[in-house]
Amino acid sequence: MNVLIIAAKEIHQAIRNRWVLAATLLLAGLALSLTFLGSAPTGNVGVRTLDVVVVSLSSLTIFLVPLIALLISHDAIVGEMERGTMLLLLSYPVARWQVLLGKFLGHLAVLGFATCLGYGAAVGALAATGSQIDGDSFLAFAAMVGSSVLLGAAFVAIGYLVSALVRDRGTAAGICIGLWLLLVLIYDMALLGVLALDQGRSISAAVLNAMLLANPTDAYRLINLTGFANVSTFAGMAGLAQTTSLTIPVLLTALLGWTLLPLALAALAFSRREL
Amino acid sequence: MTSTVRVSNVTKAYGRIEAVRDASFTLDQGELVALIGHNGAGKTTLMNLMLGLIRPTSGSIEVLGDNPAAGEFAGRRQLGYLPENVSFDPALTGRETQAFYARLKREPIAKAIELLDAVGLGAASRRRVNTYSKGMRQRLGLAQALLGEPRVLLLDEPTTGLDPELRQTFYDIIARLAAGGATVLLSSHALTELEERAGRVIIMNRGIKVADGSIDELRRLARLPTRIRLKVAGLAASEMPAWAPRDTTCRRLNGHIVEIDAAPERKIELLHRATAAGNAVEDVDVVPPTLDELYAHFLRQWEQAP
Numbered sequence: 408m409n410v411l412i413i414a415a416k417e418i419h420q421a422i423r424n425r426w427v428l429a430a431t432l433l434l435a436g437l438a439l440s441l442t443f444l445g446s447a448p449t450g451n452v453g454v455r456t457l458d459v460v461v462v463s464l465s466s467l468t469i470f471l472v473p474l475i476a477l478l479i480s481h482d483a484i485v486g487e488m489e490r491g492t493m494l495l496l497l498s499y500p501v502a503r504w505q506v507l508l509g510k511f512l513g514h515l516a517v518l519g520f521a522t523c524l525g526y527g528a529a530v531g532a533l534a535a536t537g538s539q540i541d542g543d544s545f546l547a548f549a550a551m552v553g554s555s556v557l558l559g560a561a562f563v564a565i566g567y568l569v570s571a572l573v574r575d576r577g578t579a580a581g582i583c584i585g586l587w588l589l590l591v592l593i594y595d596m597a598l599l600g601v602l603a604l605d606q607g608r609s610i611s612a613a614v615l616n617a618m619l620l621a622n623p624t625d626a627y628r629l630i631n632l633t634g635f636a637n638v639s640t641f642a643g644m645a646g647l648a649q650t651t652s653l654t655i656p657v658l659l660t661a662l663l664g665w666t667l668l669p670l671a672l673a674a675l676a677f678s679r680r681e682l
Numbered sequence: 683m684t685s686t687v688r689v690s691n692v693t694k695a696y697g698r699i700e701a702v703r704d705a706s707f708t709l710d711q712g713e714l715v716a717l718i719g720h721n722g723a724g725k726t727t728l729m730n731l732m733l734g735l736i737r738p739t740s741g742s743i744e745v746l747g748d749n750p751a752a753g754e755f756a757g758r759r760q761l762g763y764l765p766e767n768v769s770f771d772p773a774l775t776g777r778e779t780q781a782f783y784a785r786l787k788r789e790p791i792a793k794a795i796e797l798l799d800a801v802g803l804g805a806a807s808r809r810r811v812n813t814y815s816k817g818m819r820q821r822l823g824l825a826q827a828l829l830g831e832p833r834v835l836l837l838d839e840p841t842t843g844l845d846p847e848l849r850q851t852f853y854d855i856i857a858r859l860a861a862g863g864a865t866v867l868l869s870s871h872a873l874t875e876l877e878e879r880a881g882r883v884i885i886m887n888r889g890i891k892v893a894d895g896s897i898d899e900l901r902r903l904a905r906l907p908t909r910i911r912l913k914v915a916g917l918a919a920s921e922m923p924a925w926a927p928r929d930t931t932c933r934r935l936n937g938h939i940v941e942i943d944a945a946p947e948r949k950i951e952l953l954h955r956a957t958a959a960g961n962a963v964e965d966v967d968v969v970p971p972t973l974d975e976l977y978a979h980f981l982r983q984w985e986q987a988p
Contacts, residue, residue: 412785416774423773491769495826498733498763498836499786500755678753681736 417513434525
């Protein structure tokens with residue numbers, strides 16, 4: 408009950424602060440522009456326009472959704488402490504884990520709303536312009552939206568963990584930007600570099616799989632680019648899709664783990680913290 | 683009398699600095715207790731300990747049957763708290779803020795909104811909190827602290843930023859709550875205000891409880907002189923009246939007034955002597971030591987103790 412009260416207040420605040428509006432418009436704008444401009448290289452001869460959209464949108468999501476998630480989550484705890492509102496909230500009959508979980512649900516609802524509506528606009532626009540959408544493509548698209556929300560959830564949880572551990576908002580923001588750069592950009596480049604240097608001598612497929620699962624954005628990428636045969640042909644990952652042993656349930660479990668573990672650690676850090 | 687707050691041998695250290703050192707006291711139902719001390723004397727630390735926001739380094743605390751340090755919070759439905767610098771989410775209106783806190787305490791929203799009117803925030807309650815002045819935020823802070831007829835009220839500097847009229851209303855409200863059996867602990871710098879209202883005073887200095895008792899008890903303990911001012915006619919500018927005792931300090935104030943520092947047990951005797959002498963005592967004022975003076979006395983005494 409307390410969790411829902413706090414979640415409702417977070418949503419209310421996000422609407423008031425126009426976070427919901429901004430995130431939805433951003434995602435919708437990018438989804439729409441990718442839908443119509445992104446099909447230029449492939450032309451409009453293919454009937455599977457939506458598959459192309461899934462590939463380009465999921466690549467975009469990897470950059471954008473973690474960024475939005477970290478933006479709304481990084482000051483969830485330390486920011487409220489600095490503003491002094493946490494002091495009053497914790498004098499109420501609520502447990503600290505309830506505060507954290509309530510915020511999480513609220514932020515997740517905001518992110519989920521923005522993603523569904525923003526990306527849904529792309530499908531709506533395709534349908535409105537008369538593109539044919541078959542069941543497989545739609546399934547891949549729905550999976551993309553769902554996994555995007557899950558990716559957002561993972562980064563919201565990571566943001567909370569940072570927020571629960573640091574002393575001030577500036578540090579939280581700095582660490583979150585660093586984490587974003589690391590997980591979204593540097594990790595893959597470093598992984599590629601290591602693989603190229605190693606030439607397959609000591610890094611086995613199992614190690615590679617583990618390294619891919621160790622980054623939520625890679626788990627997300629694999630779900631969307633290799634998970635569906637119709638999509639992976641466009642993504643240029645058909646080869647990888649056939650060799651990888653990482654199935655969708657494994658990848659989803661990894662993303663879920665990337666959500667629950669930081670969330671649990673954040674709750675632990677927050678419960679031990681002194682104000 | 684049942685106690686609502688029990689603090690036993692509590693020490694809270696931050697590194698080598700002890701913000702509270704071995705403090706013990708119990709607060710009972712219906713008590714209005716003033717917690718006074720310099721900035722940094724440990725008043726806020728004590729309140730934060732009672733709320734479980736921080737954990738004691740040693741010792742134990744019980745508030746309404748809960749151990750706040752262990753994260754127990756069942757009793758907090760009946761606890762009201764007003765922090766020193768209260769702040770609210772700026773995007774929400776006063777009404778929305780109050781409704782949110784009422785939901786957390788499972789209180790009816792309509793009753794919570796009535797409290798906003800009681801603190802004089804009725805008209806402004808539909809405006810966003812970021813448009814509020816300091817005094818209006820303080821009013822909203824009071825309104826949320828009063829939610830649900832609390833049995834324990836912890837108020838940290840509650841009257842800063844309130845205008846005199848609202849101060850009066852505020853003290854009326856908490857006096858009514860205390861009369862109804864609530865424990866009110868309030869810290870303040872406005873000692874003169876507390877003097878008439880607080881049934882009990884706890885004085886803190888550098889984390890140590892240096893005095894604890896009703897104002898009368900503290901006066902007895904402090905043995906500070908009561909000042910008796912007599913307006914006497916027909917005396918020369920520096921002349922002392924014949925009945926003035928030789929063993930106490932007497933002063934002449936402007937013109938006709940003689941001021942005597944009387945030890946507490948000699949008040950009546952001195953008054954007798956003054957009036958028995960017959961000559962023209964026109965007026966008399968008896969000023970017992972104020973809370974300000976008591977506070978200064980106990981701090982001095984403590985600083986001078988080896």
